[in-house]
Amino acid sequence: MLQFLSLTLFALFLTGCISGSTASDPEARNQDSQQYDAWIEFRDKGIETAEQRVAMIAFLERNFDPKALARRKTKRTFPGLFDEQDFPVRETYMKQVSQTGATIRIVSRWLNGISVLANDEQLQEIKELECVHWVGDLKHLQFQDTIITSILPHPVYL
Numbered sequence: 497m498l499q500f501l502s503l504t505l506f507a508l509f510l511t512g513c514i515s516g517s518t519a520s521d522p523e524a525r526n527q528d529s530q531q532y533d534a535w536i537e538f539r540d541k542g543i544e545t546a547e548q549r550v551a552m553i554a555f556l557e558r559n560f561d562p563k564a565l566a567r568r569k570t571k572r573t574f575p576g577l578f579d580e581q582d583f584p585v586r587e588t589y590m591k592q593v594s595q596t597g598a599t600i601r602i603v604s605r606w607l608n609g610i611s612v613l614a615n616d617e618q619l620q621e622i623k624e625l626e627c628v629h630w631v632g633d634l635k636h637l638q639f640q641d642t643i644i645t646s647i648l649p650h651p652v653y654l
Contacts, residue, residue, distance in 0.1 A: 530615050530616070531599075531613050531614060531615050532613070532614065532615070532616075532619070532633060532634065533601075533611060533612075533613060533634035534598075534611065534612050534613075534614055534619055534622075534631055534632060534633055534634055535609055535610075535611050535631070535632040535634055536593060536609050536610050536611070536612055536622060536628055536630075536631055536632075537607070537608060537609040537628070537629045537630040537631075537632070538585065538586065538589050538608050538609060538627050538628060538629055539626075539627055539628070539629040540586075540608075540627075541580055541583040541584075541585070541586060541608060542586035542588065542589065543580070543583060549580075552583050553576070553577075553578045556577075556578045556582055556583075557577065557578070560578075565577065581605065581606050581608075582605065582606075583605065584605050585603050585604070585605055585608060585609070585610065586627070588627075589625075589627040589628075590603065590610060592625050592627060593610065593612060593622055593625070593628075596614065596618045596621040596622055597614070597615075597618050598612040598613065598614035598618045598619075598622060599612060599613040599614070600612055601613055611634070619631060619633075
């Protein structure tokens with residue numbers, strides 16, 4: 497048991513040393529390029545009328561994975577199979593953000609937001625967009641997902 501514990505601690509230490517010294521480390525990347533990870537939360541999903549809401553729910557019912565739809569029918573506790581959290585992030589909002597030059601990294605329909613890699617000027621432009629509710633600066637946080645965010649050439653949709 498003691499061997500297992502010491503081996504585990506050594507592996508964790510080694511992992512920390514390796515991840516702290518690689519160029520894919522977010523802090524190292526940010527210092528070199530003066531770009532920061534930020535979380536952008538949007539004001540709404542862009543659904544303004546009851547007709548648009550009904551149309552979006554119908555779209556989701558037609559295009560949702562059949563296995564996931566069957567699971568929802570048996571497991572969902574909320575009324576209906578879909579709600580606003582299932583609606584996608586509005587494409588025009590993401591386009592406005594990307595037009596600032598920021599790089600979209602992760603898109604979350606449930607949180608109605610995106611993570612971006614942007615410099616200070618781009619973040620200021622993003623904060624001034626009407627569709628943006630909140631911009632969270634993530635430059636002081638460290639993440640363990642550096643492998644995921646550094647090898648994917650396109651946004652990850654959650």
